[in-house]
Amino acid sequence: MKSITSKLAMLAIFFSAGGPVSAGETIPIRNCTWCHGTSGQGFTTAPRLAGQRHQYIINELMDFSRHRRDNPLSKQYMWDAAANLNPRAARDFAMYFSSLPTRAANDGDQELAAAGKKIYELGIPESNIVSCLVCHGPNAEGVRQIPRLGGLSYFYLKKRLQQWGEGYHAAAEPMPRVARTLSANEIDALASYLSFVK
Amino acid sequence: MELGSLRLAMPTAVLAIVLSTAGRPEHSGAAALPGQDLQAKLEYCKTCHGLSGQGYYGYFPIPRLAGQQPKYLENQLRAFNERRRTNPVMANVAHSLSPWMVAALAAHFRNLDARPIGGGPKDRVATGRTIYQEGLPESDVPACSACHGPEAKGQDEIPRLAGQLFPYTVNELTNWSKERGQGGTKVDTSAIMTPTAHNLTQSQIAAIAAYLSYLP
Numbered sequence: 001m002k003s004i005t006s007k008l009a010m011l012a013i014f015f016s017a018g019g020p021v022s023a024g025e026t027i028p029i030r031n032c033t034w035c036h037g038t039s040g041q042g043f044t045t046a047p048r049l050a051g052q053r054h055q056y057i058i059n060e061l062m063d064f065s066r067h068r069r070d071n072p073l074s075k076q077y078m079w080d081a082a083a084n085l086n087p088r089a090a091r092d093f094a095m096y097f098s099s100l101p102t103r104a105a106n107d108g109d110q111e112l113a114a115a116g117k118k119i120y121e122l123g124i125p126e127s128n129i130v131s132c133l134v135c136h137g138p139n140a141e142g143v144r145q146i147p148r149l150g151g152l153s154y155f156y157l158k159k160r161l162q163q164w165g166e167g168y169h170a171a172a173e174p175m176p177r178v179a180r181t182l183s184a185n186e187i188d189a190l191a192s193y194l195s196f197v198k
Numbered sequence: 199m200e201l202g203s204l205r206l207a208m209p210t211a212v213l214a215i216v217l218s219t220a221g222r223p224e225h226s227g228a229a230a231l232p233g234q235d236l237q238a239k240l241e242y243c244k245t246c247h248g249l250s251g252q253g254y255y256g257y258f259p260i261p262r263l264a265g266q267q268p269k270y271l272e273n274q275l276r277a278f279n280e281r282r283r284t285n286p287v288m289a290n291v292a293h294s295l296s297p298w299m300v301a302a303l304a305a306h307f308r309n310l311d312a313r314p315i316g317g318g319p320k321d322r323v324a325t326g327r328t329i330y331q332e333g334l335p336e337s338d339v340p341a342c343s344a345c346h347g348p349e350a351k352g353q354d355e356i357p358r359l360a361g362q363l364f365p366y367t368v369n370e371l372t373n374w375s376k377e378r379g380q381g382g383t384k385v386d387t388s389a390i391m392t393p394t395a396h397n398l399t400q401s402q403i404a405a406i407a408a409y410l411s412y413l414p
Contacts, residue, residue, distance in 0.1 A: 121286075121287075122286065122287060122290045123287070123290070123291075125242075125290055125291045125293070125294035125295075126294050128238050128239060128241070128242035129242075130242060130245045130246050131246075131287045131290075133257070133287070134246060134256045134257065134258055134260060134287055135246070135254075135256030135257055135258075135260075136256075136257060137257035138257075141257075142257075143256075143257045144255070146256065146257065173249075174245045174246075174249075177241060177245050178245055181242075
């Protein structure tokens with residue numbers, strides 16, 4: 001009983017603080033949470049949206065609708081989902097999900113995390129691998145249109161980096177050129193480390 | 199046909215210049231190593247500093263290098279490496295570069311002429327211009343133009359400031375004595391800016407940075 005009350009209270013705070021965003025009324029949040037999880041924490045291949053940067057969410061929705069983000073699963077699910085989205089709705093979805101508290105997926109290989117942290121922070125200049133931290137922030141929290149990476153799932157992070165190397169989502173400069181410098185082991189290490197970052 | 203031969207001729211010409219001014223015997227043969235390949239290293243630099251060297255707004259502002267004075271770039275890379283300028287990421291980068299590579303990179307960025315990104319508050323530009331050109335005699339701030347030049351293009355070890363990212367210039371002037379001239383004993387030319395940076399208020403720093411951010 002107590003927990004139900006506190007959850008309701010949280011929801012109430014949420015909806016009142018969110019201004020124009022009242023999930024289920026002006027925008028069909030359930031269309032997203034079906035795959036991305038009821039609290040936006042992600043589910044198997046659908047990435048966590050909770051705590052993601054709102055400008056990044058808007059940009060990705062635009063990239064889906066304009067078919068610039070052409071990764072196989074994006075094509076399969078998100079092209080249709082974003083096809084008839086107006087900018088107002090995209091903004092409202094983004095505001096809603098970016099304001100949800102984020103969690104860490106913790107599904108990477110713990111033994112690779114230290115190596116991943118080192119690449120994340122300093123890169124590997126000898127192999128022309130840049131530091132991720134300079135753009136994505138010391139805590140992988142992202143900023144403006146640059147996404148939060150901390151706590152995303154190992155499988156999602158790994159897939160994205162692999163697919164940039166394969167030529168998908170080429171419009172997302174500078175990520176294609178960053179990913180091309182990474183070996184399979186380095187991608188494993190980075191994705192592992194980031195999955196544990198809170 | 200003409201385009202094709204031009205494309206081939208251009209990199210060759212650039213390489214020829216680079217090799218003739220900075221070539222060293224020990225470099226021959228090293229080009230096969232990934233970390234020693236100039237094109238790959240340029241791409242590495244531009245991943246962060248922008249494809250035209252125009253700079254980039256990351257989590258931290260990544261400075262413009264286009265049109266920068268080669269001597270200044272070389273000095274700063276040495277300062278990062280010797281920890282006289284505090285920046286763990288760039289210290290790591292600088293450590294991996296051979297003197298030949300540094301000279302080649304600096305010569306490349308010198309010749310880029312990207313349009314400034316801009317981004318500083320427009321209503322501060324006029325004040326910034328006045329401080330830049332005339333200084334603030336009452337606060338012991340000399341005219342910036344006296345050393346950095348009337349067009350802020352810099353000279354030798356004095357950096358170009360024109361077109362620099364607004365938040366980068368603000369950060370540098372704000373943190374000057376905490377970031378530059380560290381480590382004590384070695385002579386560091388950054389000392390010349392210490393009193394000036396100290397004498398500027400935050401509002402004056404913002405005005406100067408705003409003016410420079412739009413300067414071509």
